Amino acid sequence: MSEQKGFHADMEKCIGCKCCEAACQDFYRMPPEIRWRKVRSFEMGEFPTALRVHLSLACNHCEDPACMKGCPVEAYTKRGKDGLVIHDPTACIGCQYCTWTCPYGVPQFDPVQGVVSKCNGCYQRVDEGLMPRCVESCLTGALSFGNVDLHAAEQRQVVTEAPGFPDPSITRPSTRFAWPLKGPQPDHQVSIAPPAADPHAPAQKEGK
Amino acid sequence: MSAGMDRRSFLKLSLAATATVGMAGEVFATTSGQSYVSGGPAPAHVEPEQWVYSTCGFCGTGCGIEIGVKEGKPVAVRGTKGYPVNDGLLCAKGIYQWQSILASDRGRHPLVRKDGKMVQATWDEALNTMTGKFKDLIAKYGPDSIACYNTGQLAMEEFYVLGKLMRAGIGTANLDGNTRMCMASAVVGHNRSFGTDGPVGAYADIEEADVIMISGSNMAECHPILFGRVVKARAAKGTKVICIDPRMTQVSRIADIYLPIKPGSDVVLLNAMAHVVIAQGLVDRTYVDAHTSGYDALVKHLEKYTPEYAADICGVPAATIVEAALMYAKAERSLSMWVMGINQSINGTQANNAFHNLNLLQGKIGKPGCGSFSITGQPAAMAAREVGGSSTYPGYRAIANAQHREQVAALWGVDPKKLPDKSPAITEILDAAIEGKIKALWVICTNPLMSLPDQNRVRKALEKLELLVVQDAYETADTAQMAHIYLPATMWAEKSGIMVNSERRMNLLKPAVKPPGETRSDFDIIVDVARRMGYGELFPFKNTAEAFEEIKKMTKGRPNDYTGVTYERIEANKGLQWPVKDAASTGTPRLYTDGQFNTPDKKAVLWAMDPVPLPEVPSEKHPFMLNTGRVQEHYHTGTKTRKVPQLNKLVPTAYVELNPRDAERLGIEYGDQVRLTNDRGSITVKAVITAMIAPGSCFVPMHFSEGPVNALTVWAVDKFSKEPNFKQQAVQISKA
Known part of the structure; x- marks a missing residue:
């Protein structure tokens, strides 16, 4: 079993309240310009059957992190024990290569500090046995965090694709999703692991 | 697939192609100020001591x-x-x-207007000027020339001393709160159906209910904690949700049945649902016979409210009305929740009574998971209602009830004849100011220039006053800028007292931090004014705790009995839901569990009602129906939330939500400046194009003084509650 930890975002339960975003930003004292977690909103259809759904995203703690590959000073590390990708701002020289290589736009350059920063999965809290601040603050239970392989047992649906989310085969992100009950549904057969995942991972999950 | 979209298109959705409130911040980001100072410390977690x-x-x-x-x-x-x-x-x-x-515009010193300019003054100078003028006006024109307009955001003890000062001290009838714009229809609705005010249920009913019907409430944005409980209950046990709202929200998204009714047609819809309950034999006759009055008249009255009749008026299919009524009525436990979409209406009180009718017909009052729940908008609006801060006497005693006035006079040791028997609404108070009958207005912790309807009319009234005193935490509040005297008040974290929430839960404020400058608590200011006016003997309190002991005596034996409450017990129990009749009681989650109501015959009243027409409907000249409300990032007139850069970044300025079809017809694109106009005023705001709003309708949030939607709202009130009709007015829209 993979030890990779990651977030799961249930778009049915997400109400777009941005408590995850605010709790993260407030806990780490981020200025308004920098948000490690962002709630995106998508809308489709026409009144009165229109659908507005929300997608809460932070760092995807990829199995194959593109940010790390581009970093000339090794400011990034991927932890062996849980796969969290951690950025060290004291090592960062502010070259911003990572902001270009990450397909998800996760690392954000802070012009005031002259360095990049990003979600580190609240690794200090995780080490203490706590949940990341965003997960702890979620009002509806839409956001979860844990071993990627265990989402299947705990979630209604585990999907690797989401609106506006780039092809997961590029960096094999650890974030998983459940889609809204109304509106389009994912393919009947949904793979839990990204296409290039290790061959011993469970292959398929029945979508609902 | 309700949204008519396949998987592939769903995945290709991009932020740029959509329009959402949340996105307003992305698009308008440049309008928010840079809050982050160059050279400051690196962002890092701060652990409190x-x-x-x-x-x-x-x-x-x-x-x-x-x-x-x-x-x-x-x-x-x-x-x-x-x-x-x-x-x-x-x-x-x-x-x-x-x-x-920590906002930089917190008032630190009293200010007095001299030669048109506000200048720093001592407390003695400011309060002596104020009370001196009050005394002059009383001597010249009588006590009713003085008015006070307050809030739902003080502590209970502050409301109490204010009510006592205005009514037993000064003796003016002109005391009202901004709760008039929020809960007045709920208050009068409770009074008419149950005999007294007071929400009947508890938040725990959310988890207990099988069906929750949410009406006129964007609970997901305005009461997110409660909506989170709804979403969790739905995921855990499949709780059904019915949403009634002309505007699509996250509540309508998760609803099993969504009724996108025409604005203002609530009473007709609820009457039709009651009609279905009666026609399908779903009435609990045992309960109705034992605990209600007016059943036969209601049955007769509702004959004409067939689902087909309502379908025409409400703009939703008759079959959907029947489906919703049956889902609600056939469930063992069903709960109705509503807020301003219902209350802020010319039919607000009747709509409240229509919910109570529906629940009373099935005996769904005072039972777990059941009932009528009007959610409150402010943290202490309930306290104001309970202890005489606005249109009541303490202990839910009625202003117009002579017996109640005598009880209050006896407890206060004053002549009952001194106590006013009327309680004009703020709209009446301001009209009296325009007529020159009211000369002085004391505004406490509210911003009427921004929050009342028809801003130009409000400005005219405030300009007519001989004395406008504004007591607020922020000296830059819109109304404070018009004041003759400004009194800097402490905020909730800087003082002690009790607040009461929507489920009658009393909770404590404790002074956590030191207030800035010479700021004083509203309690201290009010008591000081009372003493300077010569009413000191009515206020023998050194602090709020002593005032609370007197409040307890005022509520003993009343519906909101606090006899068993102490500050210590509140904290130890994590809040106490009144009534708390003795020190052994841990509170009362639900009222009327025994079916005994507070009416003279102990029976709840079923009301046979027809709605009155809306004050304004779209016309050729003003073809759009304008709705107003809040967003989750901001509160009321933004005096607090717009000081938070992180919130301001998300939603930095005023905007109007327009349906894509209307926008296309008018040549308006996302982010364009558009002008909204009617006979009362005109505002220019950004356009947000979204299918969540119905064609022909538009929505503007109330928070932004640079695009004040209340410049357009109509001066029309519910005849029972005097609550203004904020949710329906006609406007013209054009590209600016």
């Missing part, structure tokens, strides 16, 4: 919070773990509220 027990200062949900303090300053706020309302959770406003305490 101490956490102080308190209550959230925003909406009426009444979350338990702890204020994180470091070096005497607030540095964080967190939800209280195990608190029955929110169990450690907070909404985004709640999380950031510590920052509004």
Whole structure:
């Protein structure tokens, strides 16, 4: 079993309240310009059957992190024990290569500090046995965090694709999703692991 | 697939192709100021030295919070773990509220207008000027020339001393609160159906219910903690949700049945649902016979309210009305929840009574998971209602009831003849100011220039006053800028007292941080004014705790009996839901569990009602129906939330929501400046194009003084509650 930890975002339960975003930003004292977690909103259809759904995203703690590959000073590390990708701002020289290589736009350059920063999965809290601040603050239970392989047992649906989310085969992100009950549904057969995942991972999950 | 879209298109959805409130911040980001100072310390977590027990200062949900303090300053706020309302959770406003305490425009000194300019004054000078003028006006024109307009955001003890000062001291009838714009229809609705005010249920009913019907409430944005409980209950046990709202929200998204009714047609819809309940034999006759009056008249009256008749007026299919009525009525436990979409209407009181009718017909009052729940908008609006801060006497005693006035006079030791028997609404008070009958207005912790309807009319009334005193935490508040005297007040985290939430839960404020400058608590200011006016003997209190002991005597034996409440017991029990009749009681989750109501015959009243026409409907000249409300990032007139850069970044300025079809017809694109106009005023705001709003309708939030939607709202009130009709007015829209 993979030890990779990651977030799961249930778009049915997400109400777009941005408590995850605010709790993260407030806990780490981020200025308004920098948000490690962002709630995106998508809308489709026409009144009165229109659908507005929300997608809460932070760092995807990829199995194959593109940010790390581009970093000339090794400011990034991927932890062996849980796969969290951690950025060290004291090592960062502010070259911003990572902001270009990450397909998800996760690392954000802070012009005031002259360095990049990003979600580190609240690794200090995780080490203490706590949940990341965003997960702890979620009002509806839409956001979860844990071993990627265990989402299947705990979630209604585990999907690797989401609106506006780039092809997961590029960096094999650890974030998983459940889609809204109304509106389009994912393919009947949904793979839990990204296409290039290790061959011993469970292959398929029945979508609902 | 309701949205008519396949998987592939769903995945290709991009932010740029959509329009959402949340996105307003992305698009308009350049309008928010740079808050982050170059050369400042690197962002890092700050751990408070101490956490102080308190209550959230925003909406009426009444979350338990702890204020994180470091070096005497607030540095964080967190939800209280195990608190029955929110169990450690907070909404985004709640999380950031510590920052509004530190805002640079907090008033630090009293200000007095001299030669047109506000200049710093001592407390003696400001209060002597104020009370001297009050005394002159009383001598010249009588006590009714003085008026006070307050809030739903003070502590209970502050409302109490204010009510006592205005009515037993000065003797003016002109005392009202901004709760008039919020809960008045709920108050009168409770009075008419149950005999007295007081929400009947508890938040715990959310988890107990099988069906929750949410009407006229964007609960997901305005009461997110409660909506989070709904979403969790739905996921855990399949609770059904019915949503009634002309505007699509996250509530309509998760609803099993969504009724996008025409604005203002609530009473017709609810009458039709009651018609279905009666026609399908779903009435609990045993309960109705034993505990209600007016059943036969109601049955006869509702004959014409067939689903087909309602379908025409409400704009939803008759079959959907029947389906919703049956889902609600056939469930063992069903709960109705509503807020301003119902209350802020010319038919607000009747709509409240229509909900009560529906629940009374099935005996769904006072039972777990059942009932009528009008949610409150402010953290202490309930306290104001309970202890005489606005249109009541303490202990839910009625202004017009001579026996109640005698009881109050006896407890206060004053002549009953001194106590006013009328309670004009703020709209009547301001009209009297325009007529020159009211000469002085004392505004406390509210911003009427921004929040009342028809801003130009309000401005005209305020300009006519000989004396406008504004007592507020912020000296830059829109109304404060018109004041003759400004009194700087402390905020909720700087003082002690009790707040009461929507479920009658009394919770405590504790002074966590030191107030800025010479700021004083509203309690201290009010009592000081009373003493300077010569009514000192009525106010023998050294602090709020002593005032609360007197309040307890005023409520003994009344529906809101606080006899068994102490500050210590509130904190130990994590809030207490009144009545708390003795020191052994841990509170009362639900009222009327025995079917005994507070009417003379102990029976609840079923009301046979027809709605009155809306004050304004779209016309050729003004073809759009304008709706108003809040967004989750901001509160009321933004005096607190717009001081928080993180919230301001998300939604930095005023906007109008327009349907894509209307926008296309008018040649308006996302982010364009558009002008909204009617005979009362005109505002220019950004366009947000979204299918969540119906064609022919538009929505503007109320928070932004640069695009004040209340320049357009109509001066029309519910005839029972005098609550203004904020939700329906006609406007013209054009590209600016």
